[in-house]
Amino acid sequence: MPYIPHTDADRAAMLAAIGVERIEDLFHDVPEEVRFPELSLPQPLSELEIQQELRLLSETNSDLNHTACFLGAGAYRHFIPSLVDQLLSRGEFYTAYTPYQPEISQGTLQAIFEYQSMICALTGMEVANASHYDGATAVAEAVIAALNVGRHRRKKVIFSPTLHPQYRAVARTYTQGMGLTLLGDEDLSHGPQELAALCDGDTACLIVQNPDSLGQLYSPAEMQALADAVHGCGALLVVAVDPISLGLFAPPGDYGADIVVGEGQPLGNPLSFGGPYLGFFATRKEYVRSVAGRIVGETVDTQGRRGFVLALSTREQHIRREKASSNICTNQALCALAASIYLAALGRQGLRQVAELCYHKAHYAADRIAQLPGYEVVGRRPFFKEFVVRCPRPVEETLHHLLDEWDILGGYALGRDYPELADGLLVCVTEMNSREEIDALVAALAEVGG
Amino acid sequence: MTEPLLYEISRPGRCSCRLPEPDVPRAELPAGYLREELPLPEVSEVDLVRHYVRLSQLNHAVDTGFYPLGSCTMKYNPKVNEAMCRLPGFTQVHPLQPVDSVQGALALMYELQGFLAEISGFPAISLQPAAGAHGELTGVLIMRKALYERGERQRDVILVPDSAHGTNPASTSMSGLKVVEIPSDARGNVDLEALQAHLNDRVVGLMLTNPNTLGLFDEHLLEVTRRVHEAGGLVYGDGANLNALLGICKPADLGFDVLHFNLHKTFSTPHGGGGPGSGPVGVTAELADFLPGPIVAEHYDEEGPFLDLYMPPRSIGPVKSFYGNFGVLVRAYTYIRMLGVEGLRRVAENAVLNANYLLSRIRDVYPLPYDRTCMHEFVVEGRIEGAPDVRALDISKRLMDYGFHPPTNYFPLIVHEALMIEPTETESKETLDAFAEALLKIAEEAREDPELLHTAPHTTPLSRLDEVRASHPKTMRLCYAPGC
Numbered sequence: 001m002p003y004i005p006h007t008d009a010d011r012a013a014m015l016a017a018i019g020v021e022r023i024e025d026l027f028h029d030v031p032e033e034v035r036f037p038e039l040s041l042p043q044p045l046s047e048l049e050i051q052q053e054l055r056l057l058s059e060t061n062s063d064l065n066h067t068a069c070f071l072g073a074g075a076y077r078h079f080i081p082s083l084v085d086q087l088l089s090r091g092e093f094y095t096a097y098t099p100y101q102p103e104i105s106q107g108t109l110q111a112i113f114e115y116q117s118m119i120c121a122l123t124g125m126e127v128a129n130a131s132h133y134d135g136a137t138a139v140a141e142a143v144i145a146a147l148n149v150g151r152h153r154r155k156k157v158i159f160s161p162t163l164h165p166q167y168r169a170v171a172r173t174y175t176q177g178m179g180l181t182l183l184g185d186e187d188l189s190h191g192p193q194e195l196a197a198l199c200d201g202d203t204a205c206l207i208v209q210n211p212d213s214l215g216q217l218y219s220p221a222e223m224q225a226l227a228d229a230v231h232g233c234g235a236l237l238v239v240a241v242d243p244i245s246l247g248l249f250a251p252p253g254d255y256g257a258d259i260v261v262g263e264g265q266p267l268g269n270p271l272s273f274g275g276p277y278l279g280f281f282a283t284r285k286e287y288v289r290s291v292a293g294r295i296v297g298e299t300v301d302t303q304g305r306r307g308f309v310l311a312l313s314t315r316e317q318h319i320r321r322e323k324a325s326s327n328i329c330t331n332q333a334l335c336a337l338a339a340s341i342y343l344a345a346l347g348r349q350g351l352r353q354v355a356e357l358c359y360h361k362a363h364y365a366a367d368r369i370a371q372l373p374g375y376e377v378v379g380r381r382p383f384f385k386e387f388v389v390r391c392p393r394p395v396e397e398t399l400h401h402l403l404d405e406w407d408i409l410g411g412y413a414l415g416r417d418y419p420e421l422a423d424g425l426l427v428c429v430t431e432m433n434s435r436e437e438i439d440a441l442v443a444a445l446a447e448v449g450g
Numbered sequence: 451m452t453e454p455l456l457y458e459i460s461r462p463g464r465c466s467c468r469l470p471e472p473d474v475p476r477a478e479l480p481a482g483y484l485r486e487e488l489p490l491p492e493v494s495e496v497d498l499v500r501h502y503v504r505l506s507q508l509n510h511a512v513d514t515g516f517y518p519l520g521s522c523t524m525k526y527n528p529k530v531n532e533a534m535c536r537l538p539g540f541t542q543v544h545p546l547q548p549v550d551s552v553q554g555a556l557a558l559m560y561e562l563q564g565f566l567a568e569i570s571g572f573p574a575i576s577l578q579p580a581a582g583a584h585g586e587l588t589g590v591l592i593m594r595k596a597l598y599e600r601g602e603r604q605r606d607v608i609l610v611p612d613s614a615h616g617t618n619p620a621s622t623s624m625s626g627l628k629v630v631e632i633p634s635d636a637r638g639n640v641d642l643e644a645l646q647a648h649l650n651d652r653v654v655g656l657m658l659t660n661p662n663t664l665g666l667f668d669e670h671l672l673e674v675t676r677r678v679h680e681a682g683g684l685v686y687g688d689g690a691n692l693n694a695l696l697g698i699c700k701p702a703d704l705g706f707d708v709l710h711f712n713l714h715k716t717f718s719t720p721h722g723g724g725g726p727g728s729g730p731v732g733v734t735a736e737l738a739d740f741l742p743g744p745i746v747a748e749h750y751d752e753e754g755p756f757l758d759l760y761m762p763p764r765s766i767g768p769v770k771s772f773y774g775n776f777g778v779l780v781r782a783y784t785y786i787r788m789l790g791v792e793g794l795r796r797v798a799e800n801a802v803l804n805a806n807y808l809l810s811r812i813r814d815v816y817p818l819p820y821d822r823t824c825m826h827e828f829v830v831e832g833r834i835e836g837a838p839d840v841r842a843l844d845i846s847k848r849l850m851d852y853g854f855h856p857p858t859n860y861f862p863l864i865v866h867e868a869l870m871i872e873p874t875e876t877e878s879k880e881t882l883d884a885f886a887e888a889l890l891k892i893a894e895e896a897r898e899d900p901e902l903l904h905t906a907p908h909t910t911p912l913s914r915l916d917e918v919r920a921s922h923p924k925t926m927r928l929c930y931a932p933g934c
């Protein structure tokens with residue numbers, strides 16, 4: 001049997017030691033009427049066969065090695081240096097579990113501590129946790145942390161309409177039993193000023209995204225004014241960010257954010273059809289006891305040597321049970337390790353270069369598309385790597401033509417989330433898109449536009 | 451042995467990665483929006499690789515040694531799983547591509563939904579939850595919404611046995627419901643009388659781990675689930691311990707209404723140093739419309755079958771972005787396809803055989819609070835006759851000197867000085883014997899030289915660490931970077 005080492009002799013000796021005749025005798029507590037059901041599953045395969053079968057199955061997908069990709073909308077194709085997966089593939093990392101025993105888990109613990117440190121450096125915050133399931137669940141946990149900070153007396157949460165639609169939906173799922181009022185995102189015209197006007201003494205937090213779900217950037221001055229208004233109500237400002245954008249643009253810690261969250265997938269994790277990704281979460285020291293999940297802290301061993309342990313466990317479910325700050329146990333540790341290795345590999349210069357490449361290429365694409373008859377690049381704000389194009393032909397039809405005739409994933413049809421933008425196409429350009437690909441996109445759009 | 455931090459080996463101007471110059475004209479950067487400083491480390495490639503390789507060598511892992519961490523099912527993680535989830539046709543696929551360009555990925559998910567349905571007996575499965583606790587939150591929200599829509603809005607209580615994982619009460623609170631704890635009886639089962647006393651029209655349901663965290667199959671399980679249903683409640687199954695039941699029984703046949711799977715326990719996907727896991731949820735036909743999604747469904751058009759993503763009509767809503775931890779799903783799919791029906795049943799049988807064998811080897815020395823045939827794991831007391839000062843923690847730390855990962859300590863809470871041991875089916879008799887002998891030797895050491903245990907471990911990279919210091923406001927240090 002695969003992965004079971006026992007010989008018949010082993011099994012016989014073990015049964016004798018236990019004092020039973022047959023393995024079946026160990027299952028007498030299972031009600032007889034339901035014991036040993038007939039199952040129907042495909043015949044087992046050898047490794048040779050499963051490799052062949054899954055290779056063929058995987059090749060039925062149109063993968064991005066063979067298709068030009070201008071699709072983002074929350075999951076992004078970025079360059080991943082070879083060393084990331086090589087290091088992740090060390091069994092000592094990926095076959096360990098949560099580092100409950102620090103003496104034999106210093107590798108994982110120090111790697112998480114370094115991850116926390118780099119997330120703090122990137123976001124301009126003071127503490128970070130060891131990760132959430134993804135950007136959307138990090139937003140949901142930010143809402144819960146803000147409720148905790150407000151001692152559950154504040155019951156209102158304000159969402160920007162350009163906070164990613166999935167982040168808002170997941171936060172609504174998480175909080176459906178909590179009796180909250182969630183508002184602000186009912187009108188796409190709500191910008192920072194309109195949102196700030198909704199803030200009052202019952203508000204736990206206000207959540208915006210920068211760059212937002214349409215790619216637009218908000219200036220540090222504008223964000224600071226929003227933070228001041230939110231703080232004036234005694235609420236917290238939560239900012240969701242694209243971590244790659246922080247290679248170039250001001251970190252939320254510089255403009256008054258209390259909690260910074262985001263989708264960490266762009267940091268060294270492949271697209272993998274939507275997961276596994278990681279959500280990062282950073283905040284100010286004063287709120288650390290309201291944070292969910294694992295946090296690693298520095299300490300010393302009995303001989304005074306520096307080491308790392310899980311810190312502040314009294315927030316967590318295995319100690320506090322129903323009074324815990326969250327139910328999270330397993331997180332996305334290996335994805336956070338990928339993010340760490342990625343950030344360390346790119347470093348101070350490299351991350352800025354990636355962000356600049358995205359910026360320059362996205363602006364080249366936007367300029368070219370804006371010149372096409374019938375197309376309009378909308379929005380007056382600066383943007384980072386995504387921008388909205390109003391299309392002369394129905395967007396879904398345009399996208400199908402691009403994929404079928406040009407092998408191009410042209411972007412995301414915004415009408416699915418924003419009825420006001422039924423003719424809107426969200427185009428994403430990263431360092432992975434060559435000038436030739438961009439020129440092909442422009443030519444393809446010109447062809448569709450007729 | 452300590453390894454310097456990345457920031458300590460950082461030197462201005464170093465880099466592990468070179469990027470090309472832009473092949474397009476440079477656009478003007480918006481003044482006033484830019485950051486002044488980006489305080490990330492600067493490390494050369496060889497230093498970076500050595501740093502992480504050396505860090506990895508400070509870990510104990512399944513690939514380096516026995517890891518009988520109770521409740522976590524630290525079985526061997528097959529290497530073929532790692533190769534399959536890295537196929538470019540799986541990793542280089544965007545979740546928002548048109549469904550006709552990702553039929554292969556959807557087919558794998560659809561088949562996996564079917565496998566999990568067959569194994570558990572539940573007709574409807576959502577692969578979206580990312581971990582066990584995430585599945586719990588999903589399941590409790592489903593139960594709550596189903597009863598609300600039935601018009602029973604007064605129901606606001608979830609019953610949780612005192613042996614439950616901490617995630618059960620925490621998931622209940624997050625769902626806006628109240629927790630009432632149910633004691634265990636003298637044989638480690640749910641106390642039927644106490645259960646009956648708490649069953650009323652306030653109860654949403656019962657969350658039950660079976661086999662429970664003592665490693666015991668509840669002897670009155672069918673009665674327990676029947677009584678909860680009789681009171682109008684639903685029964686949630688925490689599938690953390692499903693490894694013991696593969697092919698042995700279907701949880702749906704036991705009266706559960708909802709169950710989460712831990713693909714990172716039962717189905718051999720690696721634990722990743724703390725994740726990612728995957729926590730799919732299965733439900734009865736009555737609850738299918740409440741599942742989170744999107745989930746994969748099969749349609750037929752003129753060209754034949756076609757897979758699509760759909761949102762169940764009365765869904766609690768999405769619990770994360772996209773469709774689940776797809777890379778983990780590929781690994782679990784690979785495992786199930788390689789084992790088949792026969793292989794899965796052998797997994798459960800040998801997991802239970804290994805646990806009972808290991809128990810038989812140590813039970814004369816380590817007190818067994820519930821003397822029954824165990825399932826895939828068991829709990830003994832870390833208390834040694836003749837060594838009154840020795841605690842479960844000391845035994846655990848001393849096990850490290852013998853090259854073993856300790857069992858789960860101090861859980862479940864209802865056992866004094868608990869040591870919770872789960873060997874899994876992938877360990878050989880020789881490994882189990884070596885571990886048993888280490889535990890017996892440690893018991894002797896405890897009587898002869900207890901200090902050896904109090905000061906353990908002795909052979910690890912670091913000795914015991916000061917956990918209080920790491921959490922004390924005056925000494926707490928959670929970040930090492932410029933500005934922290």
